[in-house]
Amino acid sequence: MADIELRRLRAFVTVVEEGNITRAAQRLYIQQPPLTRLLQSLEEEFGVKLLERLPRGVEPTEIGRVLFQEAKLLLQRAENLSATMQRATEGKQGNIRIGFTSSAALHAFVPNVLRRYREVYPRVTAQLEESGSTELLQALVNRTLDVAFVRTPVLGMPELKIERILQEPMMVALPVGHPLAQNAGEPVALNMLNNEGFILYRRPAGQGLYDAILAACYRAGFSPRIVQEAPRLTSCLSLVGAGLGVSIVPACMVRLGGDGVVYLPLSNAAELHAPLYLAQRKEVAQRKDQQSSAMINTFCALVKSQLDEAK
Numbered sequence: 085m086a087d088i089e090l091r092r093l094r095a096f097v098t099v100v101e102e103g104n105i106t107r108a109a110q111r112l113y114i115q116q117p118p119l120t121r122l123l124q125s126l127e128e129e130f131g132v133k134l135l136e137r138l139p140r141g142v143e144p145t146e147i148g149r150v151l152f153q154e155a156k157l158l159l160q161r162a163e164n165l166s167a168t169m170q171r172a173t174e175g176k177q178g179n180i181r182i183g184f185t186s187s188a189a190l191h192a193f194v195p196n197v198l199r200r201y202r203e204v205y206p207r208v209t210a211q212l213e214e215s216g217s218t219e220l221l222q223a224l225v226n227r228t229l230d231v232a233f234v235r236t237p238v239l240g241m242p243e244l245k246i247e248r249i250l251q252e253p254m255m256v257a258l259p260v261g262h263p264l265a266q267n268a269g270e271p272v273a274l275n276m277l278n279n280e281g282f283i284l285y286r287r288p289a290g291q292g293l294y295d296a297i298l299a300a301c302y303r304a305g306f307s308p309r310i311v312q313e314a315p316r317l318t319s320c321l322s323l324v325g326a327g328l329g330v331s332i333v334p335a336c337m338v339r340l341g342g343d344g345v346v347y348l349p350l351s352n353a354a355e356l357h358a359p360l361y362l363a364q365r366k367e368v369a370q371r372k373d374q375q376s377s378a379m380i381n382t383f384c385a386l387v388k389s390q391l392d393e394a395k
Contacts (some may be wrong), residue, residue: 086175090162093155095122096134100152104141150332152171177207180379183220183232184212187317188360190336194233197390201383208379216316218291221246224365231364235334236292246363249391252362253374254297254356255338255347257331259325265346273351274304281311281329283320293358300356321345 099108099119109116127134142153154347178215198210213229214218218234223229225243237246256272258265264272269307278301287294301308311329314320318340325344335358338347350356364380 087108089244089378090159090244091106091127092122094159096117096126096148097152097155099135099142100144100148101292103143103269104350106172109385112139123256124363129252143377146367168291171335176382177379178379179209180383181211181228181230183223183229183234184214185220185233185356186214187235187334187336189214190339191250192336193251193360193394196293197387200390201386204386205382216297221363224363227365231362231383233346234361234363235358237359237363238344243365243367244363245366246361248359249387251357251359253335254332254350254354254358255335257321257333257337257342257365258346259327259330260323260344260348260365261345264348267348268346271349274308274354274356277301277303277330278306282309283314283323283329284308285317285333286313286315286318293334295359296356304354308394313388326376332356 089205092154092157095108095112098112099105102108102111105119105123106116108109109119112119125137130147130151132147133145134151135142135143136148182198184194198212201208201210204367208324210324215223217234220229220232220234221238221244224232225241234246237248256277264276282297284294284297298308314323317333317337320333321337321340321342323329324331329346332350362384364384
C-alpha cells in the first residue's frame with residue numbers, strides 16, 4: 085500500500101488501541117482534526133462504519149475489529165520489510181555465492197571463516213561451490229560466483245581482484261613402502277626425488293601449484309618425470325597410495341590422511357609454499373546491485389579481520 089494508506093491504517097490501529105481520539109492524536113504527534121479526517125476517509129474507502137463514537141471515547145465495530153487485526157499484521161509486515169531492506173543494503177541479508185578449491189577447504193582458515201560469517205550474518209545464505217582455481221576464477225568473471233578462495237592467481241583476467249591472504253608449506257606425499265617413508269618427520273631435499281615419477285595436480289586446474297613445483301625442481305637441478313596428472317589433489321593422493329609415484333601437496337592435505345600415504349616435510353631449501361588467494365570482481369563497489377556488493381564487501385572485511393586475529 086502507498087505511504088498514505090499505511091498512515092491511515094496506523095492511525096486507525098492507534099485509535100483502537102487507545103480507545104480515545106485525543107490520546108491517539110497525542111501518540112501520533114498530530115492534531116485531532118486531521119486524525120478524525122483520516123478515520124473518516126478510511127470508512128469512506130471501505131464503505132462501512134469502523135468506529136462507534138462513545139461519550140468518553142471510541143470502540144471498533146465488528147467490522148472494525150476485523151480490520152484492526154488485519155491492519156496490525158500488515159503494519160508489522162511493513163516494518164519487517166523496512167528492516168529487511170536495511171539489512172540487505174548493509175550486506176546483512178541475502179545470498180552470497182562462495183567458491184573454493186578442495187585444498188582450500190582443507191585449510192583450517194577457510195571453514196573457520198565460513199563458520200564465523202554464519203555467526204555474524206545469520207540472515208545471509210552462503211551458496212558454496214568446490215572446483216579448480218581456473219574454473220572458479222572464470223565463474224567470477226561470468227558472475228556465477230561472488231568470491232572465491234583459490235590457489236592460482238591466473239593471469240589474463242583484468243576484471244578480477246586477487247589478493248594473497250596466506251601461504252602454507254608443501255609436503256612430499258610418498259607411498260607407505262617408499263624408502264624415504266621410513267625417515268618419519270625428516271625433511272626431504274627435492275634433489276632426493278630426482279629419479280621418482282611425479283603425480284601432479286593437472287596444470288589447467290592448478291596452474292600456480294603446478295608451475296611452482298616444476299620451478300623448484302629445476303632449481304634443485306632436475307626436471308621432474310611426470311607419470312600422471314590428476315584432476316584433483318585428492319586424486320593425486322589416491323594414486324600415490326596405489327604406489328604409482330610421489331606427489332607434492334599443500335600441508336593441509338595431511339588432514340585427509342589417505343590409505344598407503346606417508347607425508348614428509350620438504351627442506352627449507354626447496355622454497356616451496358602453497359599460497360591461498362581471495363578473489364572477487366574489481367567492479368564490485370560500483371555495481372548497481374548494491375545488495376550483492378555490500379555482502380561481498382562485508383565477507384571480504386570479515387576475512388581480513390579473521391586474518392588479523394590469527395596473527
